[in-house]
Amino acid sequence: MPEPSPVLIVGSMALDSVRTPVGEVKDALGGAADYSSVAASFFAPVRLVGVVGDDFPREHLDYLTSRGIDLAGVEIVPGGRTFRWAGYYDFDLNIAHTLDTQLNVFADFQPKLPDAYRRAQYVFLANIDPELQLQVLSQVENPALTVCDTMNFWIEGKPDALKEVLRRVDIAFMNDAEARQLTGKLSIIKAAKALQDLGPKTVIIKKGEHGALLFHGGQHFAAPSYPLEDIADPTGAGDSFAGGFIGYVASRGDTSMATLRKAVVYGSVLASYNVEDFSLNRMRRLTDADIAARYRAFQEIAYFEAMDEATV
Amino acid sequence: MPEPSPVLIVGSMALDSVRTPVGEVKDALGGAADYSSVAASFFAPVRLVGVVGDDFPREHLDYLTSRGIDLAGVEIVPGGRTFRWAGYYDFDLNIAHTLDTQLNVFADFQPKLPDAYRRAQYVFLANIDPELQLQVLSQVENPALTVCDTMNFWIEGKPDALKEVLRRVDIAFMNDAEARQLTGKLSIIKAAKALQDLGPKTVIIKKGEHGALLFHGGQHFAAPSYPLEDIADPTGAGDSFAGGFIGYVASRGDTSMATLRKAVVYGSVLASYNVEDFSLNRMRRLTDADIAARYRAFQEIAYFEAMDEATV
Numbered sequence A, B: 001m002p003e004p005s006p007v008l009i010v011g012s013m014a015l016d017s018v019r020t021p022v023g024e025v026k027d028a029l030g031g032a033a034d035y036s037s038v039a040a041s042f043f044a045p046v047r048l049v050g051v052v053g054d055d056f057p058r059e060h061l062d063y064l065t066s067r068g069i070d071l072a073g074v075e076i077v078p079g080g081r082t083f084r085w086a087g088y089y090d091f092d093l094n095i096a097h098t099l100d101t102q103l104n105v106f107a108d109f110q111p112k113l114p115d116a117y118r119r120a121q122y123v124f125l126a127n128i129d130p131e132l133q134l135q136v137l138s139q140v141e142n143p144a145l146t147v148c149d150t151m152n153f154w155i156e157g158k159p160d161a162l163k164e165v166l167r168r169v170d171i172a173f174m175n176d177a178e179a180r181q182l183t184g185k186l187s188i189i190k191a192a193k194a195l196q197d198l199g200p201k202t203v204i205i206k207k208g209e210h211g212a213l214l215f216h217g218g219q220h221f222a223a224p225s226y227p228l229e230d231i232a233d234p235t236g237a238g239d240s241f242a243g244g245f246i247g248y249v250a251s252r253g254d255t256s257m258a259t260l261r262k263a264v265v266y267g268s269v270l271a272s273y274n275v276e277d278f279s280l281n282r283m284r285r286l287t288d289a290d291i292a293a294r295y296r297a298f299q300e301i302a303y304f305e306a307m308d309e310a311t312v
Helices: A032-040 A058-066 A104-108 A130-139 A152-157 A159-168 A176-183 A188-198 A237-252 A257-274 A288-302 B032-040 B058-066 B104-108 B130-139 B152-157 B159-168 B176-183 B188-198 B237-252 B257-274 B288-302
Strands: A007-010 A014-020 A023-030 A046-053 A069-077 A084-089 A096-102 A122-125 A145-148 A171-175 A202-206 A212-216 A219-223 B007-010 B014-020 B023-030 B046-053 B069-077 B084-089 B096-102 B122-125 B145-148 B171-175 B202-206 B212-216 B219-223
Touching: A007 A032, A007 A130, A007 A237, A023 A032, A023 A084, A032 A046, A032 A058, A032 A237, A032 A257, A046 A104, A058 A069, A122 A130, A122 A237, A130 A159, A145 A159, A145 A237, A152 A159, A152 A176, A159 A188, A171 A176, A171 A237, A176 A188, A176 A202, A188 A202, A188 A212, A202 A237, A212 A257, A219 A257, A219 B288, A237 A257, A257 A288, A288 B219, B007 B032, B007 B130, B007 B237, B023 B032, B023 B084, B032 B046, B032 B058, B032 B237, B032 B257, B046 B104, B058 B069, B122 B130, B122 B237, B130 B159, B145 B159, B145 B237, B152 B159, B152 B176, B159 B188, B171 B176, B171 B237, B176 B188, B176 B202, B188 B202, B188 B212, B202 B237, B212 B257, B219 B257, B237 B257, B257 B288
Parallel strands: A007 A046, A007 A122, A014 A084, A046 A069, A122 A145, A145 A171, A171 A202, B007 B046, B007 B122, B014 B084, B046 B069, B122 B145, B145 B171, B171 B202
Antiparallel strands: A014 A023, A084 A096, A202 A212, A212 A219, B014 B023, B084 B096, B202 B212, B212 B219
16 A cells, blocks of 8 residues: 555635524635645645634644644635635525625635645646636646646636636536536536547536546546535535545556446545535534545445346 | 246336437337336246226237247237337436326236236336225235336325235335335435335435435345446336346345345346337347446446555
């Protein structure tokens, strides 16, 4: 078993105020980079690049450090205020309603990689301005694997920069609606292939309650979703999915189809736990045994026997 | 290997006129009982109960007979006109737009089982009026397995009769929208459990491009969908899915979870082929080798390795 390579993660660090039908939190730890870094930390060391104000609670930084997350790349702006998002989910937990977005110090974020980060082998560009994602790519020297996420906001606002990112990464994450929006294809299969044509050899489509699809060259894998009856808060599901994915790949040190399939399942495991509680609360008490148990549950959900050759 | 038991199938036999973005057919062989019987016939003998007018082309009856489908239960009404459906699909193939429905002889359909059919072990009640489904159930003597399908029309129009059917069958098929509509649960997991609470030990949720879910007692199986890029005509997908399912179960003669999982995959195989062409045209030229090849493709799509115990 090789030593896991560190994963470089760049993205938003936030304080979220979220209300769902089962409860609410105020100014809780959030942001794509926080969710994905903690998820990845179950598999590999993480090097985080982000920005916060000096209002960002010390306890959150301590928690991230306790997870093996290197914060040398986190800029703390003196007198600055941390990025805040406020929103709610109604009965349909697939739809996030934004009440307020305060970019604050995140508005001027210019990711600068500490020297030690530039030789990162595994790079995850969480959902941020694609122009910043390109800045990060220009600072890493010879990565083994680059992975990006994005959202509808950038598809609408900066499609050209986003397409340049797609030209340069190995793996792109997108949810099904985003993939359809960017490519103009209604069929998710056609949309995924159109995304591959834009650059990334591998495309991973997140479908929420319908699981996830992996397209790798001409190969295809479909992961089921975990049958959760009660979801507390869907915030960060996609980020913890991507974080678990790249953390596992880094822990293996290879990008074979077999490893990518397992990584999708580990990502699904992390995402399915994450939505069981608000903020990163479920991940805070998550154990390796929990992860193993749910991985086995995914196997049970997806398993069916080979054909009886005599029947057909 | 036991001799496959015959499957009793009751439902609509129709002549469909369908237009999709890639073509159209007029007065083509259709109807839930025709699709499901032909799909089941790849695995087990079928005994069909339905009604047509004497305008129903002889060649369709000959084709069904050639598939090992016993037509002793098919009533041919002299001077009667066969049930006709006309509709179209636009860009979104998930939505069928009805142009015209002529019930004709189907309006007075009173399913009467020939004596030899009453001891059927495997019974599939395709999508028809739930009061007729109940009539069929009262005529079968001691079935090993009863399976029903339905549609939004009956959920809205005859919910009480439909619930009585659900109390009396072993397995219920429904698509995700129908399951949500009948139970009032937005979560598909909660909806499936609410359906189980109404009676059937086993519930199968059809999700189209997102595959299918099997709930059996407290167990759960998720089947992927086949990544088709081009769908000619989605008509009959659910019927061929259910037909392939029950045909395979009858061929095995057991209703273990392992068999039900495989039956869901065989059903998915039949449905995925069926939508490749209009009417039953793809099933007309389908071979056992085709079925075997696609079953293996489903295995490849769903497979991932067990955990590395050393990692987590």
